Amino acid sequence: MPWLISFTLLVMAPPxxxxxxxxxxxxxxxxxxxxxxxxxxxxGDQTISIPGTQVRWLRLSEQPAPTPGRAVWLRDxxxxxxxxxxxxxxxxxxxxxxxxxxxxxxxxxxxxxxxxLGGNETLVRxxxxxxxKPPAKDLLVYRAERNGTVALDVLEGVVHRVDEQVVEFEFExxxxxxxxxxxxxxxxxxxxxxxxxxxxxxxxxxxxSSWSVEHLERKEDRLEWVSIGGxxxxxxxxxxxxxxxxxxxxxxLSDLPVEAAQWRTFIPSKLPDELLAxxxxxxxxxxxxxxxxxxxxxxxxxxxxxxxxxxVTYRLPEGYRYFxxxxxxxxxxxxxxxxxxxxxxxxxxxxxxxQNFAVPGQxxxxxxxxxxxxxxxxxxxxxxxxxxxxxLYVTDARLTQ
Numbered sequence: 001m002p003w004l005i006s007f008t009l010l011v012m013a014p015p016x017x018x019x020x021x022x023x024x025x026x027x028x029x030x031x032x033x034x035x036x037x038x039x040x041x042x043x044g045d046q047t048i049s050i051p052g053t054q055v056r057w058l059r060l061s062e063q064p065a066p067t068p069g070r071a072v073w074l075r076d077x078x079x080x081x082x083x084x085x086x087x088x089x090x091x092x093x094x095x096x097x098x099x100x101x102x103x104x105x106x107x108x109x110x111x112x113x114x115x116x117l118g119g120n121e122t123l124v125r126x127x128x129x130x131x132x133k134p135p136a137k138d139l140l141v142y143r144a145e146r147n148g149t150v151a152l153d154v155l156e157g158v159v160h161r162v163d164e165q166v167v168e169f170e171f172e173x174x175x176x177x178x179x180x181x182x183x184x185x186x187x188x189x190x191x192x193x194x195x196x197x198x199x200x201x202x203x204x205x206x207x208x209s210s211w212s213v214e215h216l217e218r219k220e221d222r223l224e225w226v227s228i229g230g231x232x233x234x235x236x237x238x239x240x241x242x243x244x245x246x247x248x249x250x251x252x253l254s255d256l257p258v259e260a261a262q263w264r265t266f267i268p269s270k271l272p273d274e275l276l277a278x279x280x281x282x283x284x285x286x287x288x289x290x291x292x293x294x295x296x297x298x299x300x301x302x303x304x305x306x307x308x309x310x311x312v313t314y315r316l317p318e319g320y321r322y323f324x325x326x327x328x329x330x331x332x333x334x335x336x337x338x339x340x341x342x343x344x345x346x347x348x349x350x351x352x353x354x355q356n357f358a359v360p361g362q363x364x365x366x367x368x369x370x371x372x373x374x375x376x377x378x379x380x381x382x383x384x385x386x387x388x389x390x391x392l393y394v395t396d397a398r399l400t401q
């Protein structure tokens with residue numbers, strides 16, 4: 001008698017998602033179909049079809065993705081959080097946070113942060129200053145001690161190889177092999193300009209990776225995509241944080257390097273800056289408590305958290321016409337807060353918008369023409385009563401075309 005064999009087909013349940021439309025409305029449901037052109041949801045007894053042109057965000061997690069401590073930035077704007085990085089014969093191999101290997105041609109790599117700077121405000125600022133200047137050669141960035149203070153220093157040359165132990169680097173005609181443990185990061189020269197802001201969408205993973213994509217497709221158990229640079233990648237649904245459909249025509253400030261940042265307390269403190277920075281330095285895409293930003297009754301993936309006094313300055317890339325944001329006070333602190341914040345937006349040194357936000361206070365949406373400005377500064381200044389309770393969120397802060 002033949003054996004009767006029974007097979008059970010396991011079908012993955014469609015992931016639950018929240019879709020934010022361009023008009024601010026939210027739609028929730030089970031994801032049925034997904035492409036750049038259309039999102040189809042099942043919500044109760046309804047099937048809802050949403051054109052991709054009407055979508056700003058598709059969210060799979062309430063918790064915004066963190067900024068990775070170690071990562072590789074590609075020339076198409078993608079950022080890959082990593083465990084390890086190797087380079088041999090113009091071919092790089094990235095080990096992502098799940099241990100998967102990603103092969104990338106060296107020509108597609110813009111820079112690599114090999115060491116986690118650990119939130120050290122001084123070193124982060126120095127790293128961003130290095131990145132702000134287009135390199136004439138490859139750069140080897142390392143820690144150097146000057147007068148008892150650790151700082152970042154740079155050698156110009158050519159990166160030939162990166163392995164577990166050393167970085168092989170050509171400097172002034174000689175090949176040197178400094179130990180990898182001393183190297184903070186690498187910046188790669190390219191005679192070709194990086195790919196501009198034109199892209200279809202951005203895929204955000206929970207480990208902090210951010211992929212600039214030109215195509216994506218839903219599979220039963222995962223999302224697959226093709227990056228602007230032509231790399232194919234995928235992630236399981238539980239690894240995904242969100243898909244940013246608006247990134248083709250928007251650039252979030254929290255994705256740009258900070259050119260300059262200043263903060264101070266209302267009453268001068270004798271405590272060292274490294275102890276005060278976690279309480280006073282600007283936070284990006286999170287609150288001062290480390291949680292997601294809540295404002296106007298909703299969670300925001302992108303934004304700045306500022307405690308007075310703070311100034312944050314960005315160098316503006318070309319191709320954008322407006323600065324847009326939703327600004328208001330921290331609703332989770334409203335009950336016990338007593339302060340107020342004077343917020344100013346400054347373009348090329350000129351104040352173009354300002355408003356006082358009392359606690360509890362109103363939430364305001366701003367749209368400011370950039371008019372060809374090269375620098376944008378956001379200031380959170382003391383209001384009445386010094387700096388007590390002065391918490392301000394500048395959410396969804398972005399440049400648009």
